[in-house]
Amino acid sequence: MLTGRAWTFGDHVDSDAIIAARYLVHNDSHLWAKHVLEDLRPEFAGQVGFGDFIVAGRNFGCGSAREQAPLALKAAGVGAVIAVSFARLFFRNAFNMGLLIFECPQAARAVHDHDRLDLDPYSGLIRDLDQDNTFQAQPVDPYLARLVSQGGLLRKVARELQDSYKG
Amino acid sequence: MAQTQSQKILAAHCGQDQARPGEIVEAQVDLVMANDVSAPLVIRAFHQAGGLQVFNPQRVVMVADHFTPNKDLAAAQTARQMSEFASQHGLGQRFEGAQAGVAHSLICEQGLALPGELIIGADSRACTYGALGALAVGVGSSDVAAALITGRAWFKVPQSIRVVLTGHLPPWVGAKDLGLEMLRRLGPEGAHYQSLEFHGPLLAGLDLEARQCLASMSVDTGAKAGLFPADQVCAGYLEGRARRPWRALGPDDQAEYSQVLEIDASRLEPLVARPHSPHDVAPASQAGREPVDQVFIGSCTGGLLSDLRVAAGLLAGRRVHPRVRLMVIPATPSILLAALREGLAETLLEAGAILGPPSCGPCAGGHLGVLAAGEVAVSTSNRNFVGRMGHPKSRVYLAGPAVAAASALAGRLAGPEEI
Known part of the structure; x- marks a missing residue:
């Protein structure tokens, strides 16, 4: 069970807003964590708690295909992103980088900023503890859940390679 | 279940009879591409994952096309890194020096993308190869790095929009105008997560260059891919060009589409x-x-x-x-x-x-x-x-x-x- 507070955002949060290109020259996810989403909510990076949720509107992660966007969210401690919909390449990159994401238009519309949420990653059930309300997100596909639990795509491939050398 | 062209191609590459829209499948890919924007990230991720060799040196294409001839020191270093990677791994297709050009156009023209194939590229416009009846998808650099090692990638099986092209092209109207009309009608998210599959009587008069333009522009509707049928026009183009034997995979007659978009070329102007x-x-x-x-x-x-x-x-x-x-x-x-x-x-x-x-x-x-x-x-x-x-x-x-x-x-x- 994931537990944390909600941080709400609007539609079309693009990858530049998640982590601005000016920080990409440094290949340092801790630095990105300090600046994540700073152009939209400057207080977010300093106040986000481990396991907190991003709750956003349509087309979250649109714009460039940069993999640093989900990495920056993960490094900041974000437990999962809940949105109406995700940009196609953000969807891929999130699972490849080991970040859980959930499509749930009902929750995305109803949850207020700073509401306390529970999220069961297996069933996709979201509970808003402050509103005493529940929402059903599409459960994560088992293949993608395994990808996240293995630490993302490159770690999965690295482990398979090690196993093949042993075998 | 009747299937679209996209479903058929995905099913064939993951050893299933069927691929249901929304399902996640892991599939064997036929070709993997990167360019000089993505290759440095791809190569770094390849090494991070412990990659020692590529899955098949004949099925990897890396082309420096954005900054060629090398425009500055950074571009020169990248091109050098790509060239060294190609040498180390014995990549069969190299387009350097006088062979350089736009990767997507080269891959079509050189018969490296073929009907029925499943292709990924670390560039949003990798969908261009849909002109040849392939399911070609732009992905992230880690996807490409992983596929270089394993020859595999995961896909969410898309629904498809059937784009029916009718009428005749008026004077001075061409593929770009058809594409812009498609963008006007679908908007930036109109085909979110979906494939565009092109059909209709106008196709007989659209050559492979026009098809490349439309397949490429598919991505600007939010689509995962844009595919043409491997018809006689396509087969004719591939004669003497195809680098491998190929087998067309077309949609079933009863395939279900999320939407039908008809574009009557006769009514267009530039x-x-x-x-x-x-x-x-x-x-x-x-x-x-x-x-x-x-x-x-x-x-x-x-x-x-x-x-x-x-x-x-x-x-x-x-x-x-x-x-x-x-x-x-x-x-x-x-x-x-x-x-x-x-x-x-x-x-x-x-x-x-x-x-x-x-x-x-x-x-x-x-x-x-x-x-x-x-x-x-x-x-x-x-x-x-x-x-x-x-x-x-x-x-x-x-x-x-x-x-x-x-x-x-x-x-x-x-x-x-x-x-």
Whole structure:
């Protein structure tokens, strides 16, 4: 069970807003964590708690295909992103980088900023503890859940390679 | 269950009879590509994952096309790194030096993407190979790195929109105009997560260059891919070109589509997309007469031989307006050679064009003709976001080669019928 507070955002949060290109020259996810989403909510990076949720509107992660966007969210401690919909390449990159994401238009519309949420990653059930309300997100596909639990795509491939050398 | 072309191709590559929309499948890929923007990230991720060899050296294509010929030290280092990776891993297809050109155009022209195949590329416009009946998808650099090692990638099986092309192309209307009309109708998210599958009587008259343009532009509707059937036109194109045997995979007659979009070409006139959105589409005749500083004829959606022919047809015996820089950059070396042999190059140069080496040119704002603050361009490329082709205060109109050439002559945005 994931537990944390909600941080709400609007539609079309693009990858530049998640982590601005000016920080990409440094290949340092801790630095990105300090600046994540700073152009939209400057207080977010300093106040986000481990396991907190991003709750956003349509087309979250649109714009460039940069993999640093989900990495920056993960490094900041974000437990999962809940949105109406995700940009196609953000969807891929999130699972490849080991970040859980959930499509749930009902929750995305109803949850207020700073509401306390529970999220069961297996069933996709979201509970808003402050509103005493529940929402059903599409459960994560088992293949993608395994990808996240293995630490993302490159770690999965690295482990398979090690196993093949042993075998 | 009757299946679309996209479903059929995914099912065939993951050893299933069927692939249901929404399902996640892990599938064997036939070709993996990267360019000089993505290759450094791909190579780093390849090493991070412990990669020692690629899954099949004949099925990996890396082309330096954005910054070639090397525009600066960083580009030179990247090209060198790609070349060393290609040597170390014995990559079978290398397009360096005089072989360089736009990766997407080269991969189609060289018969490296084939009907029924599943292809991924670390570039959003990898969907261009859908022109040949492949399911080709742009993905992240880690996806490509992982596939270099394993030969596999995961896919969410898409629903498909059936795009039915009817009627006949009026004079001066071409693939770019069909594509812009498609963008106008679908918008930036109209095909979110979905494939576009092209059908209809107009296809018999659309050659593989026109199909590349439309397949490439599919991504700008939010689509995962854009696919054409492997019909007689496609089979004819592949004769003597295909590098491997191939087997067409077409849709079932009863396949279900999320939507049908019909575009009647007969009703179109030359179009433009106004700054700063590929979806802000209007007829060129009603888009104003803004003075133009540069015209670019090139890219994977506007630098093919048919584009040069249309442009040369308008420019023959005329002179480019003195205010305008006309950059013509053929997408591949063989297109440049054909343009020389056909006399197109001479026509273009006599009209006052600058003829550049095969590459992406200024399409992505990297090289060979970027725009200064306040400058206005008409471009046959495919994106006109703020700052895309240079300074954030430059403005770009997207159009087909006829509008581009007419604007170069007029010194302002102009339709071909005005010339």
